[in-house]
Amino acid sequence: MTTATKPATKHINDLHFEHQVWLNNLRFYKDEIAIFEHRLEDVVTRNTDREFLAQVEHFQNQYIREKEVIDEL
Structure with missing residues (x-):
């Protein structure tokens, strides 16, 4: 009996979805910063x-x- 673990693999569609989530989050944060900058002005x-x-x-500066x-990113 071996206790070797199976390497974790992800399907390409899962990776694509995660990538899209990251991009959407980054766009959201960039938009939020623009709103904060206008409010600061x-x-x-x-x-x-x-x-x-x-x-x-x-x-x-921040x-x-x-x-x-x-x-x-």
Whole structure:
């Protein structure tokens, strides 16, 4: 008796489906970032405090980085 396990295999249709799910999720996240960026622009027009603007810049940089990562994937 052997206890060897059968290697896990996936059907190509399963892989295609997973790929499509990933792509749809990435598109969704990219759209969400765009919404957040527009909302941040609205907030900036109403607040001009230097400390607040520094925090806004942090978020803008984070959004830029997130979009770069999504584009690489």
